[in-house]
Amino acid sequence: MKGAIFVELVSMAENAFGEDVVDDVLDKADLDNGGAFTTVGNYPCSELVKIVMAFSEHSGISPEVLQRMFGHWMLDHFVENYAEFFEGKTDSFSLLEAVDGEIHVEVKKLYPEAELPVFAAERLSDNHLSLTYSSPRPLVEFCHGMIEASLKRYGETAEIGRCPVAHQENATNFDIRLKR
Incomplete structure (x- = not known):
């Protein structure tokens, strides 16, 4: 996974718990690199899971809720740093429909080696x-948080x-019905 994701997870944790707590939790998380991440680095997803689990143990917040919170955080990060991806999107459905066909196409241009998730949208x-x-x-919980954040x-x-999704690990069908 791209290091930018790890850097943002640590930033969210610092915002929520403070730098000293983050340092302590990362020290106890038994991370392969000791918790030092750069935006340009690549790290295994297992390290991200370790970090989420460590903050869950520290805070008492479930790993699922922490992943959703991180989904909200990342959408805000994307809005702030990649505003062009949101241009012309007037509602959450238009944004979610654009992930694979527009946004991930541009991400692949920047990071050809990135292993991106697939978002198959059908209105x-x-x-x-x-x-x-x-x-x-x-x-999946991170994705759920991003969906919630786009609605918000x-x-x-x-x-x-x-x-x-049957017989597919880490695959979920989200059924999203707007309340009007």
Whole structure:
């Protein structure tokens, strides 16, 4: 995984718990690199999972909730640092539909070696989107948080149903129904 993801996870933790706590938690997490991450580095997802688990143990917040919180954090980071990806997107569905066909195409230009998750979106009606997420990494909750954050960004509320995709690890179908 790209180091920028790790750097942002540590930034979120520092914002939530303070730098001293983050240093202590990372020291105890038994990370291969001791918790030093750079934005240009590449690190195994297992290290990200270790960090989430360590902060879960420290805070009492479940790993699932922490991943969702991180999804919210990352959407804010993307808005701030990659505003061009949000241009012309007037609602959450238009943003979610653009992930694979537009956003990930541009990410691949910048980082050709990146292993990106797949977002297969199908708009079933004006207020109903089916989004199938599949990834080589166990980050379904992170994706759920990004969906919630995109709804929030556009001032929308929705019911979000989930169902794992049969015989595919780390794949989930999200059923998103806007409340109007």
